[in-house]
Amino acid sequence: MKVFRKWLAAPLATLMLLSGLSFAAPAAQAAPSCASGWACVWQSYSYTGQWAANDRDGALRITSDKAGVAKTKSNSAWANGKVCSSTYFRDRQPKDKNGNYFTLNSQQVVNSNYRDPNLSNGAGTGKDSGQNWQNRVRYVVFDGGPNCW
DSSP, X not given: OHHHHHHHHHHXXXXXXXXXXOSSOOOOOOOOXXXXXXXXXXXXXXXXXXXXXXXXXXXXXXXXXXXXXXXXXXXXEEEEOSSOSEEEEESSOTTOTTXXXXXXXXXXXXXXXXXXXXXXXXXXXXXXXXXXXTTTOXXXXXESXXXXX
16 A cells, blocks of 8 residues: 555656645745845835835935836835845935934844835834834935945
8 A cells, every 4th residue: 555655646746746736835925025235115015016225325216117106105115234234214314313214124134124014004113113104215324334334
């Protein structure tokens, strides 16, 4: 009986792979990532839709569309600084001390609390983390390491 099970198992496993069937639970769809050394925001929740990003302190400057929708319409955020342990997501220029912000850790340096899929229910940590950050992020500031802008 054991020989029959082994003989049946290999073709059955091949058939399942080819057909896409599995006994395991389906894996959740992986979120797109934010490139190494960048801070990113997306227009929609859970890192979907148009995006905007920056690899240095200042205004969000690189976008996925010509209109730059995500520069003013952000609903999810991700920090991935190479050497900086945290990123400040701000609503005003970094030089404006009255601006509000929330902080996310770097995925590469800290590997925890580095993204937020829904900015409307409070975001990250820091001074203004409990606020609704939907459509408010305009600037980023990298901090917490050598050679941070």
